[in-house]
Amino acid sequence: MKAPAARLSAAALPTLPATVIRPNYDLAAVRVGIVHLGPGAFHRAHQAVYVDDLLAEHPDWGICGVSLHSAGVRDALRPQDGLYTLALLGEQTSLRVIGAIRELLVASEDQAAVLARLAEPAVKLVTLTITEKGYCLAGEDIDLAHPDIAHDLAAPQTPRSAIGYVVAGLRERHARGIAPYTVLSCDNLAGNGHRLRRAVLQYAARVDAELAAWIEAEVAFPCSMVDSITPATDDALRQRVADALGCVDAWPIQREAYTQWVIEDRFCNERPPFERAGATLSHDIAGYDRAKLRLLNGPHSTLAYLGSLMELETVSAAMAEPLLAGFIERLMRQDIVPSLPALPGFDPQAYVDAILARFRNPAIRHLLAQIAWDGSQKIPVRLLGTIAEALTAGRPIERLCLPVAGWLHFVARQARNGVAIVDPLADTLARCGATGDVDAFLALDGVFGALAGDTRFTTALRAAHAALAPATPDAVRHALDS
Structure with a gap:
C-alpha cells in the first residue's frame, strides 16, 4: 500500500524542487504585527504576498489571520505551519510558498486569543477582506438591525462582527493607554476606508461615547484599491501543486501574475514599507x-x-x-x-x-x-x-x-x-x-x-x-x- 504523501510544512521546505520559490527568511524569527480579518483566497494571494516580500528585512510584520466563523483555513494551514502555495498563472505557471501568515485563529472558537492579539502593542495594523456584507451596512450607515451588530451592542465584550472586534480591540487599547492600530480595508469597495470609519464610529458611539471620540481623533482608516484576478482553488490545482512539490498542500491558491495595491498614505501607527514590495502609497485613491x-x-x-x-x-x-x-x-x-x-x-x-x-x-x-x-x-x-x-x-x-x-x-x-x-x-x-x-x-x-x-x-x-x-x-x- 502506497504511503500518503508528506504535508507541506516548514520541515518540508528544504525538500522542495529548486523551481519552487520559498520564504527567504527565518519563519521562527517572524513576529506578528498585523491582524487580518478574513484570510480567504484573495488576502492570501494579494496582501499576504506583499508582506511576504518584506519579512526578510522587516520580520515584525507577520500576520495573524482571523476567520470570524469558518475554521476551514485554520484547519487546512495550521498543520502546514501556516504555509501555502501560490500559483502564478501565465504562459508559464510558477509556484511560490508563502509564509507571511504566522498564526491562524477562528474568532468564534478562540475569542479570547483574538482579543488578546488586538490589544498587543506589537500589533500596529488591522486589515480586512470580509466582502461588502461583512461591514453590516444598510446603505452608508451601519445596520443596527443586523443580528451580529445587535448582539455586539448588547454584549460588546464578546463580539461576533468584524466591526465589533475592531472596536473591542481599540477599546482595550484605549483603556490600557496603548496607541491605536490603523484599520485598513482591503475590500473591493469604492471609498472603503471612509465606509469602514463611519460604521466603526456609529457603532462605537453606542458602546462608549468617550471611546468613539478617541477613535474619531486618533485612529486612521486609510482607503485602498486592490486588483488581481484570483480564480477559486479546485482539485486540479491541488493535484498540480502536489505533483510539483512532492508533498500535499491542503489549500493552495492561484492568481494572475498581475497585482495592484494602492494605499492611502494615512496611518496612525507604524506601518510596513509596502512600497518596497510594489504597492503604491498615494493621497488620491x-x-x-x-x-x-x-x-x-x-x-x-x-x-x-x-x-x-x-x-x-x-x-x-x-x-x-x-x-x-x-x-x-x-x-x-x-x-x-x-x-x-x-x-x-x-x-x-x-x-x-x-x-x-x-x-x-x-x-x-x-x-x-x-x-x-x-x-x-x-x-x-x-x-x-x-x-x-x-x-x-x-x-x-x-x-x-x-x-x-x-x-x-x-x-x-x-x-x-x-x-x-x-x-x-x-x-x-x-x-x-x-x-x-x-x-x-x-x-x-x-x-x-x-x-x-x-x-x-x-x-x-x-x-x-x-x-x-x-x-x-x-x-x-x-x-x-x-
Missing part, C-alpha cells in the same frame, strides 16, 4: 479607483457584451479576435484615457499595456457571461460617466456608445431566447428587450439619467444600435471594422 473603473472595468464590460454577441466564451478568446482586440485598444487609448485626470506617478498608457496583457492571458478563464451580469448597475459607472464627460469636453462618443448598444442587444437576445437576465432590473429589462426598442431602454432613468435627454447621446446610441443589428457575429465584426 479616488483617482486610482476611477482609472480602474474606466480602463479595466469599462473594457471588460465591452468585451462581455460585444464578445457574447460574437458567440465567444472568455475574455482571452475575445481578445484573440483581431477586430475586437483592436477596438478595445482604441477605446482605451483614444476615448477613455483622455477622461482621466493626471495622477502623480501614474502612467495611463503603461496601465493600458498591462490591462491588455491581462485580458490576453490564456491561463485565466474569465467568462464573458459572468462579466455581463448586472449591466444596469455596471454600465452607468463603467461607461456612461465617461460618455457624459466626453460630451461636456466636446470629445467624440461614437466608439463609447458601441458597447452600450451591445448591452441593449445582449439583453434583447436574452429576452428573445427566454434566457434569465442576471440583473436587479431583470424583469424590467426583459420587457425592454422584448420590444427591442432603444427608447424603452432610455426610459430607464436609474440607468441613463440625464443622458436620455441629450440628443447628441441618443443619436449616437441609436446609430451604434443600428450598426450592430441584427447582432450576429458578422454584424458585430462589420460594426467593429467600420
Whole structure:
C-alpha cells in the first residue's frame, strides 16, 4: 500500500524542487504585527504576498489571520505551519510558498486569543477582506438591525462582527493607554476606508461615547484599491501543486501574475514599507479607483457584451479576435484615457499595456457571461460617466456608445431566447428587450439619467444600435471594422 504523501510544512521546505520559490527568511524569527480579518483566497494571494516580500528585512510584520466563523483555513494551514502555495498563472505557471501568515485563529472558537492579539502593542495594523456584507451596512450607515451588530451592542465584550472586534480591540487599547492600530480595508469597495470609519464610529458611539471620540481623533482608516484576478482553488490545482512539490498542500491558491495595491498614505501607527514590495502609497485613491473603473472595468464590460454577441466564451478568446482586440485598444487609448485626470506617478498608457496583457492571458478563464451580469448597475459607472464627460469636453462618443448598444442587444437576445437576465432590473429589462426598442431602454432613468435627454447621446446610441443589428457575429465584426 502506497504511503500518503508528506504535508507541506516548514520541515518540508528544504525538500522542495529548486523551481519552487520559498520564504527567504527565518519563519521562527517572524513576529506578528498585523491582524487580518478574513484570510480567504484573495488576502492570501494579494496582501499576504506583499508582506511576504518584506519579512526578510522587516520580520515584525507577520500576520495573524482571523476567520470570524469558518475554521476551514485554520484547519487546512495550521498543520502546514501556516504555509501555502501560490500559483502564478501565465504562459508559464510558477509556484511560490508563502509564509507571511504566522498564526491562524477562528474568532468564534478562540475569542479570547483574538482579543488578546488586538490589544498587543506589537500589533500596529488591522486589515480586512470580509466582502461588502461583512461591514453590516444598510446603505452608508451601519445596520443596527443586523443580528451580529445587535448582539455586539448588547454584549460588546464578546463580539461576533468584524466591526465589533475592531472596536473591542481599540477599546482595550484605549483603556490600557496603548496607541491605536490603523484599520485598513482591503475590500473591493469604492471609498472603503471612509465606509469602514463611519460604521466603526456609529457603532462605537453606542458602546462608549468617550471611546468613539478617541477613535474619531486618533485612529486612521486609510482607503485602498486592490486588483488581481484570483480564480477559486479546485482539485486540479491541488493535484498540480502536489505533483510539483512532492508533498500535499491542503489549500493552495492561484492568481494572475498581475497585482495592484494602492494605499492611502494615512496611518496612525507604524506601518510596513509596502512600497518596497510594489504597492503604491498615494493621497488620491479616488483617482486610482476611477482609472480602474474606466480602463479595466469599462473594457471588460465591452468585451462581455460585444464578445457574447460574437458567440465567444472568455475574455482571452475575445481578445484573440483581431477586430475586437483592436477596438478595445482604441477605446482605451483614444476615448477613455483622455477622461482621466493626471495622477502623480501614474502612467495611463503603461496601465493600458498591462490591462491588455491581462485580458490576453490564456491561463485565466474569465467568462464573458459572468462579466455581463448586472449591466444596469455596471454600465452607468463603467461607461456612461465617461460618455457624459466626453460630451461636456466636446470629445467624440461614437466608439463609447458601441458597447452600450451591445448591452441593449445582449439583453434583447436574452429576452428573445427566454434566457434569465442576471440583473436587479431583470424583469424590467426583459420587457425592454422584448420590444427591442432603444427608447424603452432610455426610459430607464436609474440607468441613463440625464443622458436620455441629450440628443447628441441618443443619436449616437441609436446609430451604434443600428450598426450592430441584427447582432450576429458578422454584424458585430462589420460594426467593429467600420
